[in-house]
Amino acid sequence: MGPDSSQDAQTVSQVGEFGLIDRVTTGREQPAGTLLGPGDDAAVLAAPDGRVVATTDVLVEQVHFRFDWSAPRQVGRKAVAVNLSDIAAMGAVPTGLLVGLACPPDSSTELVDELFGGMWEEAQAVGAGVVGGDVVSATALTISITALGDLQGREPVTRAGARPGDVVAVAGRLGWSAAGLAVLGRGFRSPVAVVGAHRVPEPPYAAGPLAAAGGATAMVDVSDGLLADLGHVAAASGVGIDVRTEQLDVPQRLLEVGSALGADARHWVLTGGEDQALAATFPAEAALPEGWRAIGAVTAGGGVVVDGAEYEGPSGWQHWR
Structure with a gap:
């Protein structure tokens, strides 16, 4: 969907609520599981398993993203990725997304087009679609996304099944987004690899269902930091977890960035959030x-x-801390 230059110059207040909805939904191809897409009071999705996995995340401008650090399309992709990683963490596959957008009336339609363009890119990469939602006026741009998923006949993998003697494992990147945030916070825009990791995470979506099929006893996505999120598993399962640093992968690029910034790359790996690893x-x-x-x-x-001893310092992100 490519708006022309005259449309790009408009604001959301000029096109109105329903005009804006038309812009971000018209011409989009829905997956086969969407039985009724946008345009009615609610969407209808097939649920082959008979159960639906559901999760919601809210992203607020200047708290979760900044448009001087990330392009709107990147923000859109990230907003979807943080939700879909939760679906994967249950061992499910994504089926659809409901998007709520609150934005100031003087927001450009181009910005909204790009936001939703990024959302559709990330959703379609895993075979899902944006099936509905809402747009409203607000003083700060806020994105709320509900993601839905299907278990394909498997039991959900919760945080509560870990047992003493189990192996703790990860899939995906750790520490890259935190390194990118540190770089951006110092006023730099490179190395591109770490900055890009903060702008758009790359969750290992397929690893969640693979883990479920492979006998995983508990699972969580790493959104707040490895130690913090493993803490949720430990609490829910009534167990302890010992992370061993000799088994952790600290990539050379992170070591280089840490050296340049006077930071500990291992700390990013242990406590950095938003990579959406599993x-x-x-x-x-x-x-x-x-x-x-x-x-x-x-x-x-x-x-x-960590290595049998309590880790000193914050273990990850917490709101209101």
């Missing part, structure tokens, strides 16, 4: 599925330690 526990006798690598073990007791 962390899971597996029975010790099970072979790890493709894309998964061991980083520690589940123990009796409680809490998360």
Whole structure:
């Protein structure tokens, strides 16, 4: 959907609520599982499994993203990715998205076009679609997305099934987004690889269903930081988790960026959020599925330690802290 230059110069207040909805939905191809898409009071999606996995995230300008650091299309992709990674963390596959957008009346239609363009790109990459939502006026641009998923006959993998003796493993990148945030915070725009990782995460979507099929006992997406999110697994399962640094991959590029900024790259890997990696526990006798690598073990007791000792400093992001 390519708006012309005259449309690009308009604001959302000029095109109105329904004109804006038409812009971001018309001409988009829905996946086969969307039985009734945008345009009615509600959408209708097929649910072959008979169960629906659902999750919601809210992203607020200047809290979760900045348009001087990220292009609107990148923000759109990120907004979808943080939701779809939660679907993958349950062992499910995405089916559809409901998008709520609140924005100031003087927001340009070009900005909204690009936001939704990024959302559609990320959704269609995993076979999902934007099936409905709402747009309203507000003083700060806010994106609220509800993602839906299908378990394909598998049981959901929750945070509560880890057992002492299980292997702790991760899939996806760790620390890259935190490194990119540190670079941007210092006023730089490179290295492109780490800055790009902060702007648009690359969740290992397929690794979630693979883990479920491979016997994962618990799983979580790494949105707030590895130690913080493993802490949720430990608490829900009533176990301890020991992360072993000799098993952690600290990429050379992160070491280089850390050296340049006077920062500890290992800290980014342990506590950095927004890479939307997946962390899971597996029975010790099970072979790890493709894309998964061991980083520690589940123990009796409680809490998360690093090499057997409590980690000093914040373990990840917390709102209102």
